[in-house]
Amino acid sequence: MPGNSGNDRAVVVGRVSGAFGVRGWVKAVSFTDPPVNLVGYRPWTLRRGDTEHRADVLEGREHGSAVIVRLRGVDTREQAEALKGFEVTVRRSQLPPPAPGEYYRVDLVGLKVVNLEETVLGEVVDVMETGANDVLVVRGDRERLLPFVQGVFVKSVNLEESRIVVDWDPEF
Structure with missing residues (x-):
């Protein structure tokens, strides 16, 4: 993919919330829609602070509001518990292309934001969910x-040019 969307940054798609059972299965909170899609992204990279390692998904399924997953080399409850709190990340290239007019947050972060008069407002540093609509955090x-x-x-999002045009008064 061209532009900012072509990079292969890590994207957080879930978080390990603990162990499930005694045979090493982990329970994960999924940030995907539907949640079970988390199982299909392979491999995972588990990350907590500066610690990061690959995790090969062997199988998984939905379990209530969570997802339970069996990972290669995780065979005991203690090993599964040790993964609690790790973020589940995948490479951006593992995600399916978004529908027309939709964007992954990771693709918006880093884009330059200008208004209709071409005044540079800054760069997108984060995208927050508010319920009603997402909010761009623009730092300039x-x-x-x-x-x-x-x-x-x-008004427009151009990933190839790494820019977003907005109808926004720079005094706000």
Whole structure:
């Protein structure tokens, strides 16, 4: 993929929340939709702080609101418990392409934001979920929170040019 979307950054898709049973299965909170999609991303990279290691998914399934997964080399409850708190990450290239007009957060972070008058407002440093709509955290001369509402505030997103055009007063 061209532009910012072509990079292969790590994307957090879940978190290990503990052990399940006594045979080494882990329970994970999935950030994918539907949650069971977490099982299909292989391999995982488990990350906590500066610690990072590959985890090969052998099998998994939904279990209530969580997902339970068997990982290669994790055979005891104690080994599974030791993974509690690790983030589950995959490479950006492992994710399916988004639908037209939709974007992965990881693709928006780092884009330059300009308004209709070409005033540079800054760079997207984060995307927050608020329930109603996502909000771009844009850092430039100061930090701004811009609602990611396409057609209203967000006029265009161009991943190839690494820029977002917004209808936004720089004084706000």
